[in-house]
Amino acid sequence: MDILRADAVVVGSGWAGSILSKELREAGLSVIMLERGPDRSTAVEGAYPDSIDELRGAIRHRLYQDLSQTTVTIRNRMDQRALPYRSLGAFLPGEGVGGAGLHWSGVHFRVAPDDLALRSNVIARYGRKFVPEGMHLQDYGVTYEELEPFFDKAEKVFGTSGEPYRINGKIVGKGNVFSPSRSDAFPLPALKDVYTAYLFRGAAERVGYHPYSLPAANASGPYTNPYGAQMGPCNFCGYCSGYDCYMYSKASPNVNIQPALRQDAGFRLISRAHVLRVDLDSAKKHARGVTYLDLDTQREVKVEAALVILGAFQFHNVHLMLLSGIGRPYDAAKNEGVVGRNFVYQTITTSHAWMPQDRFTNQFIGTGGGGVAIDDFNSMNFDHGPHGFIGGSPVWVNQAGVKPIAASSFGGGKDAPRWGKGFKRAFADTYRHAFAIDAHGSNMAYRDAYLDLDPTWKDAYGQPLLRMTYDWHDNDIRMNRYVVSRIEPIMKELGATKYELGMLQPGQSFDTRVYKTTHLGGGAVMGDDPTTSALNRYLQSWDVPNVFVIGSNAFPQGMGYNPTGMVAALAYWAAHQIRTTYLKAPGPLVPS
Amino acid sequence: MGGLEGWRQAIAAETDGPYTPRFFTPEEWRFIEAACECLFPRDEVGPGARDLAVPRFIDRQMDTPWGRGALWYMMAPFEAGPPNLGYQLPLAPRDLYRTGIAGAERYCVKAHGKSFADLDTDTQVAVLTSFEKNPIDLDEGLPASLFFEQLLANTLEGAFSDPLYGGNRHLEGWVMLGFPGARADFMDWVDQYGPAYPLGSVAINGETAKGA
Ligand SMILES: Cc1cc2nc3c(=O)[nH]c(=O)nc-3n(C[C@H](O)[C@H](O)[C@H](O)COP(=O)(O)OP(=O)(O)OC[C@H]3O[C@@H](n4cnc5c(N)ncnc54)[C@H](O)[C@@H]3O)c2cc1C
Numbered sequence: 001m002d003i004l005r006a007d008a009v010v011v012g013s014g015w016a017g018s019i020l021s022k023e024l025r026e027a028g029l030s031v032i033m034l035e036r037g038p039d040r041s042t043a044v045e046g047a048y049p050d051s052i053d054e055l056r057g058a059i060r061h062r063l064y065q066d067l068s069q070t071t072v073t074i075r076n077r078m079d080q081r082a083l084p085y086r087s088l089g090a091f092l093p094g095e096g097v098g099g100a101g102l103h104w105s106g107v108h109f110r111v112a113p114d115d116l117a118l119r120s121n122v123i124a125r126y127g128r129k130f131v132p133e134g135m136h137l138q139d140y141g142v143t144y145e146e147l148e149p150f151f152d153k154a155e156k157v158f159g160t161s162g163e164p165y166r167i168n169g170k171i172v173g174k175g176n177v178f179s180p181s182r183s184d185a186f187p188l189p190a191l192k193d194v195y196t197a198y199l200f201r202g203a204a205e206r207v208g209y210h211p212y213s214l215p216a217a218n219a220s221g222p223y224t225n226p227y228g229a230q231m232g233p234c235n236f237c238g239y240c241s242g243y244d245c246y247m248y249s250k251a252s253p254n255v256n257i258q259p260a261l262r263q264d265a266g267f268r269l270i271s272r273a274h275v276l277r278v279d280l281d282s283a284k285k286h287a288r289g290v291t292y293l294d295l296d297t298q299r300e301v302k303v304e305a306a307l308v309i310l311g312a313f314q315f316h317n318v319h320l321m322l323l324s325g326i327g328r329p330y331d332a333a334k335n336e337g338v339v340g341r342n343f344v345y346q347t348i349t350t351s352h353a354w355m356p357q358d359r360f361t362n363q364f365i366g367t368g369g370g371g372v373a374i375d376d377f378n379s380m381n382f383d384h385g386p387h388g389f390i391g392g393s394p395v396w397v398n399q400a401g402v403k404p405i406a407a408s409s410f411g412g413g414k415d416a417p418r419w420g421k422g423f424k425r426a427f428a429d430t431y432r433h434a435f436a437i438d439a440h441g442s443n444m445a446y447r448d449a450y451l452d453l454d455p456t457w458k459d460a461y462g463q464p465l466l467r468m469t470y471d472w473h474d475n476d477i478r479m480n481r482y483v484v485s486r487i488e489p490i491m492k493e494l495g496a497t498k499y500e501l502g503m504l505q506p507g508q509s510f511d512t513r514v515y516k517t518t519h520l521g522g523g524a525v526m527g528d529d530p531t532t533s534a535l536n537r538y539l540q541s542w543d544v545p546n547v548f549v550i551g552s553n554a555f556p557q558g559m560g561y562n563p564t565g566m567v568a569a570l571a572y573w574a575a576h577q578i579r580t581t582y583l584k585a586p587g588p589l590v591p592s
Numbered sequence: 593m594g595g596l597e598g599w600r601q602a603i604a605a606e607t608d609g610p611y612t613p614r615f616f617t618p619e620e621w622r623f624i625e626a627a628c629e630c631l632f633p634r635d636e637v638g639p640g641a642r643d644l645a646v647p648r649f650i651d652r653q654m655d656t657p658w659g660r661g662a663l664w665y666m667m668a669p670f671e672a673g674p675p676n677l678g679y680q681l682p683l684a685p686r687d688l689y690r691t692g693i694a695g696a697e698r699y700c701v702k703a704h705g706k707s708f709a710d711l712d713t714d715t716q717v718a719v720l721t722s723f724e725k726n727p728i729d730l731d732e733g734l735p736a737s738l739f740f741e742q743l744l745a746n747t748l749e750g751a752f753s754d755p756l757y758g759g760n761r762h763l764e765g766w767v768m769l770g771f772p773g774a775r776a777d778f779m780d781w782v783d784q785y786g787p788a789y790p791l792g793s794v795a796i797n798g799e800t801a802k803g804a
């Protein structure tokens with residue numbers, strides 16, 4: 001077998017893997033990065049006009065995971081047989097260099113500080129009985145103050161546009177009044193409001209909410225980041241979510257970090273390298289490196305390394321841990337073990353509004369990270385006491401560019417014909433006048449929502465698929481319904497001729513066929529207690545201390561915000577600890 | 593003639609000339625043409641599926657990696673489950689069409705004594721409506737409603753995708769909606785609040801809509 005050697009091996013070339021690679025290179029380590037998908041660059045995949053193609057992009061999923069080789073199985077309940085996720089639907093994992101960071105939308109949040117200690121906060125405010133039976137509510141074990149420098153660093157690398165509210169405790173702008181204090185402004189001013197965001201902003205303000213510009217990793221002007229990467233101003237091209245940005249305006253690992261790495265002789269990127277497992281010693285206490293399959297030669301290759309970084313994305317990280325024997329697998333029946341525990345998602349529903357015929361929303365104009373939001377019903381920003389649920393949702397207009405194929409399946413709304421006579425009328429009359437408002441909410445963790453290995457189905461390499469056991473729970477459905485009901489006053493104020501509120505229905509099952517979000521989380525969470533977390537507060541495996549697992553797998557519950565800002569901050573936070581402490585004396589950073 | 597103009601004319605000749613399906617048999621093609629038109633009929637709002645060459649789009653899609661099922665996880669075993677856990681049949685899209693059309697034709701002959709394409713419009717609508725609502729199997733475990741949804745989704749794709757793929761002839765699907773196509777630059781239009789976007793549709797190959 002071929003053997004390669006490096007100080008560190010990094011699995012995955014998305015944000016998590018790219019940030020860790022850069023940091024470890026700065027610390028002087030030689031780094032090999034392994035990515036199972038093809039090499040990708042904006043100059044090729046993003047080139048205009050070929051990339052401006054809805055069918056190839058968002059519909060046939062050009063830049064996403066190739067399910068023909070490996071997928072997951074899914075079931076709603078533990079007593080059900082899980083079945084393969086055979087074609088992409090509810091979530092769209094990335095693949096290829098840059099991962100999902102090449103084609104994400106760009107909404108770039110920090111975190112609501114209360115969410116980091118949600119268990120402690122809920123219990124302090126509402127008492128222990130407020131937490132329903134079967135809910136695994138947990139704290140992250142890290143505070144906003146500790147993470148702040150790393151949020152700041154990530155924004156500077158991403159070239160994030162936004163409007164601050166408070167800097168060093170002083171109110172400085174019209175940003176989100178619920179957001180915590182920052183150490184510095186955003187690198188770029190907020191993007192302009194498109195028409196529908198402007199309508200939402202005005203209406204939300206008039207009904208007494210607190211609208212703010214979404215922080216966006218879509219550049220509002222020219223920008224050069226600390227690594228020397230250059231971004232151009234976003235032109236609201238509307239081919240954003242699911243597309244590589246031909247304008248070099250949307251932050252991606254490919255544009256914002258990898259150019260610096262690719263010139264560096266101590267860094268080596270190997271694409272089409274499918275990592276099969278992390279190789280452990282016989283006691284399963286130390287990793288020797290990883291084994292990958294070279295997809296071109298079909299030969300296995302070993303990479304020996306003193307440090308192993310998993311940045312393969314949330315559930316792929318968990319899959320690799322389970323395949324390799326890192327940490328104790330979660331056993332839902334016994335409610336023991338940690339790897340696979342607390343698998344979470346988000347509750348997302350879309351409401352629609354239609355403006356009069358003489359007002360054009362032109363919803364094909366837009367940018368993935370831009371828009372206007374309110375946080376009045378997110379996190380702990382409102383009183384949950386009377387409602388009896390935990391969690392919340394930001395609500396927003398985030399017009400990323402609504403193109404005709406996607407819009408046609410919705411047509412003229414719920415009551416309009418879906419086809420045949422009347423369909424075209426309803427669709428043509430509404431396409432340029434419609435718009436959407438999303439409730440993008442949290443999702444708590446439960447004893448019966450988890451990841452493990454499937455007993456039946458295998459991937460193209462002969463390894464068991466990962467199995468997801470997941471359904472909506474009453475707490476989250478009620479949260480979603482409450483928050484969506486709070487959209488109604490905005491709808492009434494907008495001047496819409498018609499609106500439809502989109503809510504989860506009581507008892508509704510998770511449906512794998514329709515896109516919701518790729519904001520999956522948990523499964524290998526961070527925390528202070530090794531019996532309820534797979535990773536310590538530095539995202540280091542409790543069991544195999546030379547393995548760090550970077551990604552939204554670390555979130556103990558699904559938050560209302562989009563995850564990538566938090567993933568990037570956690571990546572820099574973990575890297576900082578590796579650089580300043582771990583490398584001096586490799587071993588557990590927290591005693592277990 | 594060479595250059596861009598020559599290229600445009602060559603594309604136009606391909607676009608407007610008669611089309612011989614590469615995947616569908618003549619009988620299947622009659623079904624596809626009639627069913628697409630029934631789903632997306634020509635009317636006062638704009639062109640129908642035939643005008644937009646939607647059937648040609650679907651025929652070409654059958655010979656893509658997607659049509660051959662190469663984008664899907666197609667490993668055995670194949671087991672039935674609740675609809676919300678997604679597609680579980682061993683049929684790639686092109687096999688799904690072949691099986692679905694055969695089953696639909698059998699249904700039409702049995703129920704109405706004729707092939708789908710020979711039924712009057714009202715009966716065609718009634719047949720498609722019953723497929724839409726009906727989870728009964730057409731054949732090989734393929735529910736009629738599943739075949740219907742695939743056909744509807746691909747018809748809409750054919751009407752509204754870039755003309756590159758053989759449908760949306762002369763961008764008329766986009767013109768009907770007022771969608772500008774591959775412009776992808778709205779720098780000076782972001783904060784124009786309320787008026788219609790003024791520029792017409794363009795395609796990836798540079799074709800512009802009539803009057804744009
Ligand atoms: C359409 C879309 C829009 C989104 N919009 C937003 C947004 O607006 N805001 C936001 O915060 N988030 C958004 N996200 C989520 C965001 O893309 C992810 O949170 C983020 O990219 C995750 O980064 P990552 O590095 O953890 O994983 P990824 O980017 O998924 O990278 C992991 C890489 O590892 C590779 N890999 C996996 N397994 C193996 C293996 N065994 N061997 C080798 N390589 C492997 C994968 O191929 C992949 O390239 C969006 C996602 C999608 C799909």
Ligand code: SF4
Nearest residue numbers: 234237240245250367
């Ligand atoms: S909307 Fe802006 S950031 Fe998004 S792809 Fe287009 S130019 Fe890039």
